[in-house]
Each structure stands twice: as C-alpha cells, then as structure tokens.
Amino acid sequence: MSESLINLIETRLLAREQAALEQPDELFYCSYLISHLNLVAAELPESEEAFLHNLQTSLDSAFTVDQLSSQDKSGIQNLWDTVCLGTA
Structure with a gap:
C-alpha cells in the first residue's frame, strides 16, 4: 500500500x-483519530481501501467500548468523514 494516503x-x-x-473538543477529536490512524497504519493494510475500511472498523469498535458522549462520537465521525473526502 502507498503511504501517501496515510500521510x-x-x-x-x-x-x-x-x-x-x-x-478543546476539536483537539480531542484530532488526537483520537491520529491515534487510530497510527494503530491501523501499523497493521500495514494491503490497499488504500483496506486501510479506510480498517480505520472505520477500528472507530466503530472503539465507540462500543470507549465511554464517549454521543457528541464526541459524532464529532469524531464527522471529522473522519471530512478528512477522508476525496481520498478514496
């Protein structure tokens, strides 16, 4: 996989x-996503599509166990959707 998408x-x-x-909310959302980005990138997904899928799956899994407010979950997901626009 090309590292250009991750970068x-x-x-x-x-x-x-x-x-x-x-x-503070936006800072938290960014740091939350950066940590997931680094974890998923370390798994060396085979394609950009696999990377995007794996990151979304990672977020979905974390949302079920992390004690985040609905507002935080929504903010994180909205930021993820925004930074991914035009990348796939």
Missing part, C-alpha cells in the same frame, strides 16, 4: 489540530 490524512488532521488550539 495525506495525517497532514489534514495535524493541520486541523493546529487550527483548533482554542477548541
């Missing part, structure tokens, strides 16, 4: 994180 998404998340220094 693109990470760059987008880091840019959002920098822009959100005064927005």
Whole structure:
C-alpha cells in the first residue's frame, strides 16, 4: 500500500489540530483519530481501501467500548468523514 494516503490524512488532521488550539473538543477529536490512524497504519493494510475500511472498523469498535458522549462520537465521525473526502 502507498503511504501517501496515510500521510495525506495525517497532514489534514495535524493541520486541523493546529487550527483548533482554542477548541478543546476539536483537539480531542484530532488526537483520537491520529491515534487510530497510527494503530491501523501499523497493521500495514494491503490497499488504500483496506486501510479506510480498517480505520472505520477500528472507530466503530472503539465507540462500543470507549465511554464517549454521543457528541464526541459524532464529532469524531464527522471529522473522519471530512478528512477522508476525496481520498478514496
């Protein structure tokens, strides 16, 4: 798999994180997604589609066990959807 997709998404998340220094919720969403991104990337998915699928599956699994508010889950999912636009 090309690392360009992972790098693109990470760059987008880091840019959002920098822009959100005064927005604690957005900072949390960015850091949450960056940690999932790194975990899934470490598994070396075979394709970009597999990477995107695995990351969404990772989020879905975490949402069932992490004690996040509905607002946090929604914010994380919305940010993920936003940074993935045009990547697949």
